Amino acid sequence: MLDGRGAIxxxxxxxxxxxxxxxxxxxxxxLGAPWIAPxxxxxxxxxxxxxxxxxxxxxxxxxxxxxxxxGRDVLSRILWGARLALxxxxxxxxxxxxxxxxxxxxxxxxxxxxxxxxxxxxxxxxAFPPVLFxxxxxxxxxxxxFSIIAAIVLIDWTRFARVxxxxxxxxxxxxxxxxxxxxGRGRIGTMALEIxxxxxxxxxxxxxxxxxxxxxxxxxLSFVNLSISTDAPTWGGxxxxxxxxxxxxWWVLVFPLLALFLTVLSFSQLGEGLKDRFDPVLx
Amino acid sequence: xxxxxIRDLELxxxxxxxxxxxxxxxxxRGEVHGLVGESGAGKSMIGxxxxxxxxxxxxxxxxQILLDGTDVLAMHPAARRRLIGATCALIPQDPLTALNPAxxxxxxxxxxxxxxxxxxxxxxxxxxxELLAEVQIAEPERVMRSYPHELSGGxxxxxxxxxxxxxxxxxxxxxxxxxxxxVTVQKQILKLIKAMQERHGTALLFVTHDLGxxxxxxxxLSVLYAGMVVEDTDVRTFFRAPRHPYSRALLAAxxxxxxxxxxxxxVPEAVIATVRAEVAEADRRAGA
Numbered sequence: 001m002l003d004g005r006g007a008i009x010x011x012x013x014x015x016x017x018x019x020x021x022x023x024x025x026x027x028x029x030x031l032g033a034p035w036i037a038p039x040x041x042x043x044x045x046x047x048x049x050x051x052x053x054x055x056x057x058x059x060x061x062x063x064x065x066x067x068x069x070x071g072r073d074v075l076s077r078i079l080w081g082a083r084l085a086l087x088x089x090x091x092x093x094x095x096x097x098x099x100x101x102x103x104x105x106x107x108x109x110x111x112x113x114x115x116x117x118x119x120x121x122x123x124x125x126x127a128f129p130p131v132l133f134x135x136x137x138x139x140x141x142x143x144x145x146f147s148i149i150a151a152i153v154l155i156d157w158t159r160f161a162r163v164x165x166x167x168x169x170x171x172x173x174x175x176x177x178x179x180x181x182x183x184g185r186g187r188i189g190t191m192a193l194e195i196x197x198x199x200x201x202x203x204x205x206x207x208x209x210x211x212x213x214x215x216x217x218x219x220x221l222s223f224v225n226l227s228i229s230t231d232a233p234t235w236g237g238x239x240x241x242x243x244x245x246x247x248x249x250w251w252v253l254v255f256p257l258l259a260l261f262l263t264v265l266s267f268s269q270l271g272e273g274l275k276d277r278f279d280p281v282l283x
Numbered sequence: 284x285x286x287x288x289i290r291d292l293e294l295x296x297x298x299x300x301x302x303x304x305x306x307x308x309x310x311x312r313g314e315v316h317g318l319v320g321e322s323g324a325g326k327s328m329i330g331x332x333x334x335x336x337x338x339x340x341x342x343x344x345x346x347q348i349l350l351d352g353t354d355v356l357a358m359h360p361a362a363r364r365r366l367i368g369a370t371c372a373l374i375p376q377d378p379l380t381a382l383n384p385a386x387x388x389x390x391x392x393x394x395x396x397x398x399x400x401x402x403x404x405x406x407x408x409x410x411x412x413e414l415l416a417e418v419q420i421a422e423p424e425r426v427m428r429s430y431p432h433e434l435s436g437g438x439x440x441x442x443x444x445x446x447x448x449x450x451x452x453x454x455x456x457x458x459x460x461x462x463x464x465x466v467t468v469q470k471q472i473l474k475l476i477k478a479m480q481e482r483h484g485t486a487l488l489f490v491t492h493d494l495g496x497x498x499x500x501x502x503x504l505s506v507l508y509a510g511m512v513v514e515d516t517d518v519r520t521f522f523r524a525p526r527h528p529y530s531r532a533l534l535a536a537x538x539x540x541x542x543x544x545x546x547x548x549x550v551p552e553a554v555i556a557t558v559r560a561e562v563a564e565a566d567r568r569a570g571a
């Protein structure tokens with residue numbers, strides 16, 4: 001009577017491995033930046049300005065990816081910039097997820113007054129243009145790590161709330177919820193023990209997507225000089241600087257852009273890959 | 284004395300029309316009582332009202348639901364939930380959504396025994412194994428470790444039946460338990476429910492729209508139309524000599540698979556008109 005359904009295997013697939021590999025590498029590099037980075041990311045040397053990367057004539061040994069117009073090492077700045085990008089991704093992503101998913105779960109399963117309040121709040125929130133809103137927030141709060149994280153959490157919780165609410169509503173209509181209620185489980189118990197495990201795969205995907213978005217938002221804020229202090233190495237800041245000298249020194253723009261692109265792509269692919277592998281509903 | 288008795292139960296959509304019109308019925312201990320009627324007649328609502336799982340949009344206007352003489356509607360919600368949890372169970376309609384896809388099957392049977400009825404875990408697990416064997420599942424151990432998506436629909440319905448009987452409830456509400464299954468599996472499941480019910484002496488409120496099913500499993504039945512009981516009788520009488528014209532029309536409309544030339548007979552317009560008039564009359568009296 002047991003048929004073959006239990007034997008279906010889901011292979012991880014290259015996108016899960018590749019994205020995990022890149023993110024893993026980035027975490028190691030970011031953590032080890034003080035030891036791995038070949039140069040001091042803040043050290044300026046105008047004599048060594050706009051050095052090209054190592055494979056182009058005129059490169060200096062030790063400056064693998066060249067230097068910017070102030071003679072700062074591009075590779076070292078990318079590695080130090082990864083620290084900020086990943087910190088923001090992890091902290092802001094997790095906080096956004098916790099707040100948004102909790103509110104979404106309450107709205108979707110408990111319904112009634114909590115749904116009314118939370119859904120209206122989401123509607124109002126989503127009427128603000130997110131990028132302008134975040135710039136405004138950081139401008140008011142003042143630059144700094146805390147402000148960046150606060151801005152991301154304040155803007156993006158709606159993303160979680162909306163999706164989790166819809167999912168919780170679908171799950172709430174299932175017969176297993178009725179069975180749990182008949183058996184005597186309370187509302188909160190049902191929400192935590194019956195609904196939440198089924199919404200977790202969705203939350204996981206949203207969380208990794210959100211981490212990617214957090215990296216972008218941090219880059220946007222540093223691009224407009226509203227992240228942390230002005231000369232601290234950030235990917236967005238490097239892109240902003242590189243943009244002004246793209247014709248003379250393209251590498252100052254391209255390498256941080258590439259790092260940003262790969263990181264955001266990896267976060268989204270990681271989420272999709274994990275969902276394919278672990279979602280009990282899709283299995 | 285009957286175990287479940289519903290007296291003049293009146294349900295209404297919040298801000299809307301009447302869903303149940305003074306429904307009364309009695310289910311004795313160990314008796315199978317069928318609830319039949321077309322979609323929207325309110326048969327599922329009766330089951331939900333008994334179990335306390337009515338949707339938020341529905342409110343109980345008046346009436347009593349007595350379980351072994353206690354009016355559950357008058358109880359504090361928490362106490363009521365405990366009483367229902369200890370004495371009643373549900374066999375749901377759709378086995379595909381009635382097991383939580385995120386948990387293994389075993390814990391889904393045992394958790395409520397452990398968490399809510401405070402059984403020791405070992406006892407609950409032994410009980411689950413015993414019940415799975417009773418519903419003719421060949422490898423209870425393996426099934427208990429499986430996730431629902433690894434099992435077939437018929438298998439899942441067996442598990443749900445086992446789960447419903449786990450705490451030895453006095454009353455089980457079966458909400459169209461065979462509707463989502465194909466015909467061959469339907470027959471097995473029906474037999475199984477019947478056998479389990481007889482062995483455990485459980486009262487069963489059996490919601491269905493299939494008169495064939497009623498004839499096989501029920502002792503009594505209530506025929507509903509638009510939330511009103513048009514006939515409440517024992518099954519023998521019903522099939523031999525239905526009193527109400529709507530009941531007669533329903534019986535005549537049952538498809539006869541043995542005669543392929545015999546096309547489907549709808550319930551005649553005239554009968555619908557009669558029963559609608561009765562409903563309107565009941566509403567008028569309720570309003571007066």
